[in-house]
Amino acid sequence: MEPKDGGRVTLAEILAGVIVAALNAYVLLAGADFGGGVWDLFARGPRARAQRELVVQAIGPVWEANHVWLILALVLLFTCFPPVFAQLSIRLHIPFALALIGIVLRGSAFAFRSYGGQRDEVQQRWGGVFAGASIVTPLLLGMAVGAVAAGAVGEGGTGKGEGFVTLYVLPWVSPFAISVGVFALVCFAFLAAVYLTLETTDRALQEDFRRRGLVAGVAVMVTGIVALALSRGGAEAVQRGLLGAPWSLPLHVLTGAAAVGALVGLWRRQWRWARIAAAGEVSLILWGWALGQYPYLIPPDFTIEGSAAPLITLGLAMGAIVLGGAVLFPSLYYLFHVFKGRASEV
């Protein structure tokens, strides 16, 4: 189907937008929880223990809620765009299954560590599992996104051909897909470091995470450029969208400004500024990807309109989103108000 130029926005498009928004929330919130795991692994120096404890304390009350954004995106996807869900599930079975093992181990390890034994070696063992899974999972989810962006999981994509490896492995292990995976991981670590400066009032700990945030922020830029360069050979459609569309220049300027702003904020110890800019930077990148592949959900052949469920289903889903949102947002506000309002206000 052709994208409608200048036409009205359809219900299917709005719902696709809601799914991207849910993914955006997942990246900003759960992504930072994953990033916390990265810093758990890299906890170093005299304050290593304090760093780990800060991570645990920061994500304890919220990680389950943050995690539900992924589930929401998933159920909306299979309600509103069933063929897309089926196609992704078939072609990306392996990275999804591996990511699931990571999700299971990470969540359970976190709970076991928090509620299990207080002995040091027990803590350490689960801490290791938690950190390891926090690294592997974003990597795999990023690779899956890379495979989609590259057009390698569509029916007419590069995944065409025969054989197990061609169909189920090659799409997500291309250099481009791997670069997206690394990029996602680095972004998550960056977000976590920036957020963690606001989770404590301890100057020394803030400095620790400031340094980590600066390093990660530069790494985001470097890996981002590498991914963009690889997209030349790997994800032409998205690249064309990203570079050629009328909105692409303002988007790039904004993203760049946010990236610089986050680093400057960290440098000048304006933690709140840094947090806003970092979140803005990562969100813009995600929306850049989504807009870049519009009107496709899976390039080159699953469009938004072409794979949408019947209108009645879409309408009801929209109704559920409005009603659910009316309950959800005040509740979320309350959760973050109770647990995240404190440290930064002191």
Next chain:
Amino acid sequence: MFPPMPDLLAARSQMGVSLGFHILFAIVGMGMPVLMVLAERRWLATGDEIYHELAQRWGKGTAILFAVGAVSGTVLSFELGLLWPGFMRLAGAVIGMPFSLEGFAFFTEAIFLGIYLYGWGRISRRAHLFAGVLVAVSGALSGIFVVIANAWMNTPTGFEVVGGVITHVDPIAAMANPAAFAQTLHMLLAAYAATGLAVAGIHAYMLLRDSTNAFHRRALSIALLVGGPAAVLQPISGDLAARQVARYQPAKLAAMEAVFETERGAPLVLGGWPDLDARTTRYAIRIPYGLSLLAYHDPHAEIRGLDAIPRDQWPNVPAVHWSFQFMVALGTYMAVVVLWAGWVLRSRGRREGGRVLAENRRLMWALVVATPMGFLATEAGWMTTELGRQPWVIYGILRTRDAVTPMPGLIVPFVAFTLLYCFLGVIVAWLLYRQIVRSPTVPEQLWRVVRTGEWSRKTGDA
């Protein structure tokens, strides 16, 4: 190369293992918040610190189970597509609705669970209790929505099939399918009965060692308050479910009851060995007219037997029959034990009742025996429902074999996830065991001192 396990079988096994694992935690996720809220409410009403301690300790154990429930549920959401893309492609638009609503219920649950578990002392007592109530309500709603989706698989409505394509989709009609009410009611009661009696059994065991322990007496009374009524109502709601099955899923009913011949005034078949080739059930006890009576409340009603079903559409008759009988047997025992406890309690006050119960050693043993039964009955019930639907994933519409993913080598994820779940199961069991063993054993007079000491240590950590 001959695969060691056909892909379809591997996918079915993986789905069964994943669901069978998740349901254990889902039950706790629905039941425990109710117990915790009741304990906390009694604390607020009476000022008795033991109830406070109880709510907090239950909360600690539940936190672990919740985390495992959430991650195993996530696996399931993906597995619907990873294993059954053909099913989701066809059904997503029809039954996505309850899943989407479930998504929001999960959200509410996870948010208020975080507030409940980590919010002690951070928010007002009333707000804390209310957070607990919301966890309980949204937990029940999650269960209800997902079972509605399953009920649709059993009795699909709300669409038409024209030339192999689903059209005229009506998601509301799909949610209002004939099995929805009976199944959700039965599942909800199962969760409360299973959790309540499991907790009651554990504390009954502790009371057998020390019947004066005030902590365990109070715990027992709350657990019975939740589990008791549910366990008594369960056979009644099961009857409702059975009549629904008789009307809309004749193949499942025939397999459940091991009925080979269509007949009027059919007997109820208890136990026995369904012999598929001889088309009869050997060594069974038969209660004349029993089945017709139960299924249609009419001793002469006609029951369709397996002879009315093409052979290639039979489910696995012995597995379904035994699962069903196992559930009913366990359910009968649970209801009887609860009625016994009710008899022992006849018109006693709360304090007095706690003592009378705790000192009745035979009743305590009977409760200990019932500890795992609700969970076992639930697993058996789900085996009945799911195996009884085979070979269909959507009854009469889509066969399981046409829904499975084309990706070969499914034995690998099956083995991987099974090992993962075994590993988690062992650890969870061990952590819970430690949690229970460490329960307080001090006499009532010393109680306050101990508790205050522990409280200051806890807050010192934070």
